[in-house]
Every structure is written in C-alpha cells, then in structure tokens.
C-alpha cells in the first residue's frame with residue numbers, strides 16, 4: 524500500500540487563487556497578510572504580477588463561492604483559498620451569510636475536484652475575530668498551509684490517473700484509490716469549463 528500526503532516544499536510550479544470577501548476588511552486584510560506571508564516563506568511568488576498567485580476581491584463572504592467555483596473550473600489553480608470574516612454582532616444576517624459561504628465553498632471543491640480552502644473566520648465578536656487574525660495567532664497562515672498541503676497532495680492523486688472529477692483512467696495505478704475516489708459523483712460541469 525502507498526501513503527499519499529501533501530508537502531510544503533517544491534512549490535515553484537504551484538498556482539493559487541485567493542478569493543477575498545472585503546466585508547470586515549480590518550480582519551480580512553490581516554488574514555490576507557498571514558496567508559501571503561506563509562506562501563512566501565514556502566517559496567511561492569506572491570507578486571500579483573507573477574504567475575503563481577491571482578487575487579479576486581468580492582464584496583462579502585456571500586459572493587465568495589461563485590468566484591471560487593469559477594476560479595477552480597478554470598483549471599489554472601492547484602488550490603483556491605477563500606478568505607473572509609463573518610461576525611455575529613446583533614443580526615441574524617450572520618447565520619445566512621455563514622451558512623451560505625460554508626456550503627458554497629464545500630460545493631465548489633466537490634463539484635470541481637480542486638481544493639477550495641475554507642478560510643472564513645466566523646465569530647461572535649470583533650474581539651474574537653481580531654484574536655484569530657493576528658492578536659493571538661493569524662489563521663491566514665494556517666489556511667495557506669492547508670492550500671499547500673492539498674495542492675501538492677492533489678498533484679500526486681491526479682498523477683496516478685485520477686482526474687479532477689474523481690474518475691479513474693483505465694489500467695492506472697490509481698486503482699488503489701478506487702474505493703474512496705469513486706464515491707464522488709462526477710458532475711456535468713463541462714459547459715462552464717473555461718480552460
């Protein structure tokens with residue numbers, strides 16, 4: 524049997540999309556800083572003019588899944604990192620936004636076969652959000668680590684002949700994974716593939 528595991532090295536050819544919900548920008552900009560810092564320290568060129576990271580800004584978390592899914596479908600990225608902050612405050616808006624962004628991000632990953640990282644901080648208060656965005660630790664760093672790990676893992680998985688829709692190439696060594704990978708129902712997304 525084989526162990527498949529992502530790595531945090533040999534990152535020069537990896538490509539990432541970072542989708543950022545601007546709402547609560549005090550928090551979100553700190554998450555972005557942590558995320559960029561982590562990618563940079565692991566050898567990724569984070570320059571927007573470079574060819575490893577693209578940045579997509581959207582108004583708030585509610586809009587993240589649409590753009591994340593489109594970016595994943597482009598075939599350009601090893602992983603899509605979604606950054607946002609939903610703070611409960613006094614409004615039921617929180618539940619709608621937090622619910623939709625979490626479901627939407629999960630759907631984007633599952634439908635496209637591309638890792639889409641859930642980098643959305645959901646807290647009751649601004650204080651808690653600040654603690655997660657730099658005062659105590661910066662979760663932006665952790666989200667970048669997840670992207671590196673999943674991006675490199677999926678290269679291994681795909682290299683075995685398992686395509687991004689979970690289908691096995693015939694006769695490939697990837698058959699060892701068939702029990703897990705074939706559980707995914709391959710969605711028909713061919714019409715909006717923008718390769």
Ligand code: INI
Pocket residue numbers: 544545546547582583584585586607608609610611616617620
């Ligand atoms: N968007 C967030 O990213 N975080 C929030 O806390 C938030 N709250 O609480 O309202 C929020 N709302 C905006 C939402 O994401 C959409 O941008 C807006 O509703 C337009 O569709």
